Amino acid sequence: MIDFTLTEEQEMFRKAAQEFAETQVAPKVPEMEETGKVSLELVKAMAEAEMMALTIPEEYGGLGLGYTARLIALEEISKVSVAAGMMLQVFALGIEPILKYGTDAQKKKFLPGLATGERLASTAVTEATGGSDPTGIRSTYKKDGEDYILNGRKCFITNAHIADTITVLAKDDENPKAFSTFIMEKGMDGFKATHEENKVGMRGCNTGELAYENCRVPKENLVGVEGKGLGVALAAIGDVGRGGMVGCALGLQAACLDVSVKFANERILYGKPISRLQTIQNKLADMKIDLEAGRLLGYRAASMQDKGERSSNEFAVAKYFSTEAAQRAAKMASDIHGGYGCMEEYAVSRYMRDSFVLGPSAGTSDIMKVIIARWTLS
Amino acid sequence: MFKIVVCVKAVPDPKEACNIKIDPVTKTLMRCDVPMVLNPLDKYALEAALQFKEQFDAHISVLSMGPPEAGNIVKECLALGADQGFLLSDRAFAGADAFATAYTLAKGIEKIGPFDVVFCGMASSDGSTEWVGPEIATFLKIPVVTRITEIVEYNGQWWTVKAELENGYRLVRVQIPAVFTVTRALNTPRRLSFSGIIKARKKEITQWGIQQLGVSEASVGLKGSPSIVSTIATMDSRRKVEILEGKREEKAEQLVQRLANAGVL
Incomplete structure (x- = not known):
């Protein structure tokens, strides 16, 4: 017979997430609703509660608890605030391409900081031309020596203004059928978060635009194989x-x-x-x-x-x-x-x-x- | 190494209090309909032990008496940071009053081995007798301080604690080993953490029944209980709604008067 019950340990994960949501998330909801802004105190509390570490393997500083535990945590947090749940879900979404397709060097460089919440993650695929058809994006990259030069804009990006490490999908400047995914970092020259959206719901979860103009990205930040980036972004x-x-x-x-x-x-x-x-x-x-x-x-x-x-x-x-x-x-x-x-x-x-x-x-x-x-x- | 025992109890979830029913025949709580959780005051007892362990070299054993399902709350205590768990579980232990419970727990504490301090919650949320802690101390022939609100000083074998009284407090200097029953004022219990739950995977829970404890059936459970619950009733609390009429100031005046008449102000 199929066992549909959660294990005793998973029930404890639920309890841990529930306690966190009731004591740390709930008090922040009125302020998030009122201002529409991210509560950085809440982000810090999420990090201290190891919420960003759930899917990251122990060898990279995470807990290695996997996706059922993540779903449990997201359900309990979203029960109190969908905005907080959304923010957390996108941290993991930004982490996943590095986890799944990153080199060992990339994992060692980025994952420990993302696990502790010292750095926050996001992923950026959607553009004004649409998110449902990622092949229609207009962001481009071109090789320049050992580096890549990225140009373009992304919109409706969750955590755009708070993320430090963002996996970005772009199209080959010379080959419209080739896409690559890059790790872009806050502070890179020419890379910035611009417009911040004012959403009808999930207030307090940041959504906004990213712009990158002649932004130089080192080859070490290419995720997976050059030209095969669509699979990287879509798998995540x-x-x-x-x-x-x-x-x-x-x-x-x-x-x-x-x-x-x-x-x-x-x-x-x-x-x-x-x-x-x-x-x-x-x-x-x-x-x-x-x-x-x-x-x-x-x-x-x-x-x-x-x-x-x-x-x-x-x-x-x-x-x-x-x-x-x-x-x-x-x-x-x-x-x-x-x-x-x-x-x-x-x-x-x-x-x-x-x-x-x-x-x-x-x-x-x-x-x-x-x-x-x-x-x-x- | 300093040895601490924390006594904990699985109780019906107080959040589900409205769903708790009483068996009209046995006069006991019908526990099957309501999830069991760690007795809220026991969290403060465990926290006291954990805070001591953060400062000194200590080993924390958690002890509970209950059905096998009560193992869940012992596991939770291990996830919160206790080192070892013990569950006293046997059909013969069922139906125990505070006296028989304290006797069984005291036997469990003796079997665990030498100890320095026993922490208990001041009361359980279901029984609320506040007797178990003092009775454990009596069986163990050691001092007890009930309702402690602060541990003022750990000074070797002598501890100074502050304990609440109805109209004040008392400072008690007590020689350990001793039993302390704790109040909510003592600390702020920590939350469960994911890494704590992972660490608990490697911690053991030992289960003992009547044989392992070496006690007679007549001394535990219902047979060992000198008190019986002769009757039990639920309180029917109903809200009364009254709409006040008049101008805002008049209504405020009426409200204050009514609250004063009701003894609230």
């Missing part, structure tokens, strides 16, 4: 990017259900709690079914990833399902709360705004369906 997004969004979505689903149950048990209508009304029960049941199904899909994919199996298709299914389900959950939670659901004092209004940012991140639902259909037809 396929597994870690989608997997991370599943964690964010599951956390939001769980939060929506929790507040809805609490409100439905406390709100009295017709002389009884509204949780006794069948129409409310129907919504709670739908939310519960979606959460259970989302967890089965997400944790199955993470378990495959931990075994070293290809899991990007399974994560596409989980990402599609759980982010759509999170939007449904936020709508139902808002409906259950009635007029209160429209008030900023109630978390459901934030859940509603956050849910809409989950969709496009790491690939829209429509793109997930393209991937799933391709998998089905293959």
Whole structure:
């Protein structure tokens, strides 16, 4: 029989993440919502709680706990703040290309600092020409002696203004079919974070633009084989990017259900709690079914990833399902709360705004369906 | 090396208090419906031991009595930094009152070996008798200081601790080995860490039953309990809602008056 239960140790990881979220993340949420800015205190707390070290092997200063543990942590943190979950998920997304395709020298140079949170990571693929079609990017690189010269702009990049180490996808200046991925570092001449977005949801998670003009990148910063960079970027997004969004979505689903149950048990209508009304029960049941199904899909994919199996298709299914389900959950939670659901004092209004940012991140639902259909037809 | 024993208990999660039900026949808590967690005050007891260990060479043993599932909370204590875990688990231990629990724990402490200090939470969140700590001390024939809020000085065999009283506090100089029951004012317990959980993989939990402890069935569990719960009832607490009428100032005046009448102000 298939064992669907988490191990005793994984349950403890959940507890550790839960305690962190309740004590360190929750107090920062009002400020993040108000200002829309990253809480650097929260980033520091995440680092101290070893959140950035989860997927990095012990030999490079990490914990080597893998992707199920990461999903657990993301779910629990996102239950309290999807913005904090998103920030954390993209740290891992930035780390993954180095982890998977980096040379030993690159791993030794970058991973220990990324594990401790001394340096923060991100990855940059999307451009104004689109993120769903990475071949349409306009950023270019050209060889110049031993170095590469990069030019271009990236947009909608999570952690753009706080990241120190960013894996960037660019196109060969002379060969439009060749792409390469480079590690770019804060402080490189000609490389800077520019416009900062003001998002409707996930406020307090930084999103912005990156610009690089005649930026010289040493050959030591090329990740993987020159010309094969599309695979490097997409592999990271396929597994870690989608997997991370599943964690964010599951956390939001769980939060929506929790507040809805609490409100439905406390709100009295017709002389009884509204949780006794069948129409409310129907919504709670739908939310519960979606959460259970989302967890089965997400944790199955993470378990495959931990075994070293290809899991990007399974994560596409989980990402599609759980982010759509999170939007449904936020709508139902808002409906259950009635007029209160429209008030900023109630978390459901934030859940509603956050849910809409989950969709496009790491690939829209429509793109997930393209991937799933391709998998089905293959 | 300094030897510390921390006694811990698995209790129904206080966050799920509204779901806790009482068995009308046995008058005991129906634990199956509610997840079991580490008794909140025991975290402060463990933290006291961990803070001592950060300053001095010490070994921390965690001891609990409960069903095999209580091993989870012992494991959690190991992840928080304790060195070794002991679980007293046997069907014969079931139904123990505070006296039988303290007797069994005292036997466990003796079996663990020589010790310098025993830390306990002041009370458990489910029983709340505050008896177990003092009774352990009685069985071990050593001093006890209850409700400690501060460890003022560790001075060799003599410790000075501050303990709360209803209307103040007392400073107690006590010779160890001794039992201390701790309050929330003593420290701020640390959180579980991922690396702590990984380190706990290599730490052992030893399980002992009635045979290993060398105690008779008559002295433990329900049979060894001199007290019985004759009746138990749930408190029905209901909110009363009253809407105050009038201008803002008038309503404020009425509110203050009502709070004063209710004894809140």
